[in-house]
Amino acid sequence: MNHPDLALAFIADKPRAKWHDETLWFVRSKRDKAAWQLPEWELLRETAAAIKAHTMSHLADYLEQFESQAQKLGVKVHWANDAAEHNAIVHGILRERGVRKLVKSKSMLTEECHLNPYLERHGIEVVDTDLGERIVQLAGESPSHIVLPAIHKKKEDVGAIFHEHLHTPEGMSDPLFLAEAARQHLRDKFMQADAALTGVNFAVAETGGIVICTNEGNADLGVSLPKIHIACMGIEKLIPRAADLSVFLRLLARSATGQPITTYSSHFHGPMPGGEMHIVLVDNGRTDLLGSDDFRRSLNCIRCGACMNTCPVYRRSGGHSYESTVPGPIGSILAPSRDAKKHGSLPFACSLCGSCTDVCPVKIDIHHQLLTWRKEIAHRGLLPRSKSWGMKVMSRVLRSPRLYAASGWLARKVVPKLPRFMIYNPLNAWGKRRELPEFPRESFREQFERRHGK
């Protein structure tokens, strides 16, 4: 399936699609208000982008430094080339220690690696503890947004899911009640867990520490009870110095939800006393991106979700239309890098308005990279025929002034006289849900000649 077809299903429910659009725009406007509180906002973005560019230009050194510093703190560091190796490493750690029950806090990397189904196949109970992630996990779905995983669900949906799985009263959809039910349910899971797994927001080369940001406190509660903490991270999460965190923590929550900082910004340096800590460093295609001059900067992403909240296409088509772990504008760069054939429609799910680039806290030139991807997809011969055929025709017409003038004349004279079914039919995607503008009677050239003579 491609993005436009999947989006069709999303917009079929008009009130819901409208709610989705307006809610995310509200989050975007909260982001604006938070950014305006800091006169140095643009300087922060530039500094963050510069730190990331610096890190990428010394990434191997920083990875080695991080590894040795983390080892000094008593951390066991693992390396995984791809998703399969990552999953095997995590499962190996759990199996050796006889872990049956695992609590997880949010990690887009483990979504990317499809860790949950892998562990479940091996008989391990995996509980996502972020409320939004727990909702989609119980629903048998994937997150539709990287910061707001269940943004596609209405409270009545959540009520129905909780009624089925947590036995809340039927028809109960009050968010306060449902969140309290989840709290009690997940407290039990926290208390019973044998191990905890988390993602990583930032890893500090200088100190060997990792930083995890949440609002619910689920990562902290999860890793504070059992003895085993496994943290999984892409190699691009590295930053050089602890002081760099001051830049990123000031940007992350403000960009994500408009909060001045996440409720919990936790710095883990080594395991807790008497416990053990593992960090899994994962490549899974990242070194390929690092080698691409066009797309390297997409590795700077700190997963705030601001580009999704602002994107007119994302807001109106929903995260699941992207069929990608990371949806939205940044996901439309990352996904084709993995599989250009499967995700070839994503760079076209974009109006090139550039709003994503304007809000990106690390100044990734998102819409430029999406345009580059379009060229790349055409170059690789992956365009659907509807697009490649149209482009061939356009190319012929635009190269010939006579053809161009003739087709303009034809359009002005003929199209307004055509019966509706010939214009508003399935062949014309531009005629769906909108009327064509009124055609001018004369072209610019005709007007010019009439006024100024030949």
Next chain:
Amino acid sequence: MGSRDDILRAVRAQTLPDKPAPSLDQQWIRYDDRRTQFATVLAGVGGRCEFVADGAEAARKLMEHPAYDAAKRVASFVPEITRGNVDLATIGDPHALEDVDFAILRGEIAVAENGAVWVTDAGVRHRALYFITQHLVLVVPASALVDNMPQAYERLQFTGPGYGAFLSGPSKTADIEQSLVIGAHGPRSMTVFCVGD
């Protein structure tokens, strides 16, 4: 070790032009009235800040907390406010903290910019206490109030194993239709006492 070498080799194969690290020594925001800024931002994220002269005043203010009267188990690391009734020295397993109603702990730094308080597990045997308690009270010297995050990091050192966190308000979620709910997994309230001048 195979994958480690593969990854490092693949990264080193991409020779990128050297980009210098930027300076973090900039004109970051400062506030004429840090106290008001801190208290306002903390209130905005669902927390509460009280400026008090000493522990005795903090203890009196704590009595006014709507949930404190009914609290059965109180764990305290701040004896000048209360000794509490949970003997933390006897608790070996953090799971035993499950029914703690109030935890009263010390914070090291308060940040005016974002209403966050820096805490660590130094001397706190179980870091779980910060998250498992129903209500959290942090006690910070008023002199440890800084303007912004860069100032906070200037004071922090990460020289050995340990846990530290910026905490800003009670645990919260907006994952059900963006409705804000206070008390997701962790504390249902967060009170910060800034003590002294």
